[in-house]
Amino acid sequence: MDVQKILSAVACVLVLSSCGNKKSSSSVFPENGALDSSACMGQAIQNKFIVQWEDGKFTVESAKDADEFTKKFIEPNLENIRYVEYDRHLQVEKTDEVRTTGFTDSWGQDKVSVRNVWAQGVYGQNVKVAVVDAYVDYTHPQIAPRIAINTGEIPNNGKDDDGNGVVDDYYGASFVSVPSNNQTPSSHGTHVAGIIAADSRYGSVEGMAPQAQIIPAQFIANDGGGSLGDAVLALQYSASRGAKIINASWGGAPCVASLRNTFQELQNKGILVVVAAGNDGRDIDVYPEFPASFNFSNQITVAASSVTDFMTSWSNSGFNFVHLAAPGERILSTVPGNTTAYMDGTSMAAPFVTGAAALLWSARPNATATQIKQAILQSVDVSAGHEFKVNTRGRLNVDRALQVLKQLVP
Ligand SMILES: [Ca+2]
Ligand SMILES: [Ca+2]
Known part of the structure; x- marks a missing residue:
């Protein structure tokens, strides 16, 4: 500390209020x-x-x-x-996809015991979930019925009819400020949206919460590029549209005061944010990555478990900052072009937890974000030797989470 700093520190002590x-x-x-x-x-x-x-x-x-x-x-x-x-x-990781048609594979949904929840008539009714991600194909037959339409807006007239600051946000909004030259939409956002809420009446993908409503809030361009500012605007928009849960299947922000402040605002509003832990195979307690390592009380960070119910080799982990694992390998979901594809990643694991949270909230609409998080974390399946290097040492079980929530919120 040089003399000038010491002097100004002393001055601050003397006139504390004005310096502060x-x-x-x-x-x-x-x-x-x-x-x-x-x-x-x-x-x-x-x-x-x-x-x-x-x-x-x-x-x-x-x-x-x-x-x-x-x-x-x-x-x-x-x-x-x-x-x-x-x-x-921000550069979002590319995820390989293998396209298929007319194929059903719900191993992840089965592993987390979601059918027992559906059997109780709980499908995510009346819960809005924002997908802050790449493009979401709102014309896909399994996604179209699940979009939270902004009824105050008239589409495609070039005007902001409902005065919320966003023009033509009828199906959702895009905050991409630097579009990619690549005209082919990325599959990432549509795949994430399908895991959360693909409407199982209209195709082979069984969304976790097949009656929840999706708010698409795009900030990732077709080449996987985006910016921190665009992400902040997409998160803020999601809150303004009434999202209870925000799915953030992205990371890689090293310098993040604005992102941290945004998460703080979301916490103040009681919104749950579900974040992918990342796919670098490292411990984010030691090598923090954001937003995964923020650890806000309204945040759940998710690692990826494999088909054999082990931690995948590539999933990030962390006994402090990663809360639980969820299926993230060989996940079938919707992609643009009225078809489906398999993808791998913590980007796929996070939406399993997001969908689970939507189910819980539809069963107990008065629950707080903290109670939803507590129910999900307290109910994981812990199996010896599976080495989930996460805070709860376990993998999502939404059936048990609902039982725990019913005790928390009778
Ligand atoms: Ca508008
Ligand atoms: Ca309009």
Whole structure:
């Protein structure tokens, strides 16, 4: 600590209140000027800025560079700005897919004992689930009936009819600010949506919560690229549309103040967020990855278990930050083009837990996010030697989770 820092620290002790409250353009935007020493410089988008306002809301703004942005935007709005961060590139892992048609394979659904829940008339009715991900094919016959239509919006008229700040968000919304040249939609979002809620009346995929409603909130482009700012806007939109649960089958954000603040806002709103642990085969307690390693009280982070009910070799783990395992290998679900495909990944495991949470919430609509999480974590199947390197040491069992929830919320 140099002399000047010591002096200013002393000054702060003497006039504590004024030092604590004083805002400046550099206190709300600490990265400006500090980028050279930042480990995340390579990913920063130097002309886009994520702004969190004092009311908790987020916007993404553009300017020529940080100096211009400070002068023309931060300084005039300083009173109302809480925090500013550079936007950043995110690259979502590619997942291989094997397409099939007319095939039924529900090994994961069977493994987590979901049929006993369906047999009680519990299908995820009246629960909205946001898929913050790549494109979701809302025309797929098993997905179309499950979309949470925004009835205040008129589609395709170029206007924001319901005044929520998003034009034509009838089937959901896209926050992709840098579209890919690749015109073929990625399968990732549609596959995730199908695991959660594919309507089993209209095809071979048995969604975990086949009467839940999906809110597509896209921020990942067709090439798997996205940005932190676009993710923040998609998460915020999901909350504004009434999602009880948000599925986040992505990660890889190293520098994440805005993402952390967004998760904090979601926690304040009582929304459950289910996050994929990642597919790097490493311990995220030691090598944290975000959002998987945040460990908010409204967050469940999910590892991938195999067909033989072991931990997959490639799944991330962590006795602190990863809560449980769920099926993530050889998972059949919906993909664009009115067909189905097998995919592997913690991206597939997280939506099993998301679907389970939707089932629980439809059975007990007054439960809190904390109670839903507690029921899911307390009811896992723990089998000796299976080495799930996760906090609960077990794999999802939604039938037992419902029994636990019924005790928590009679
Ligand atoms: Ca709108
Ligand atoms: Ca419209």
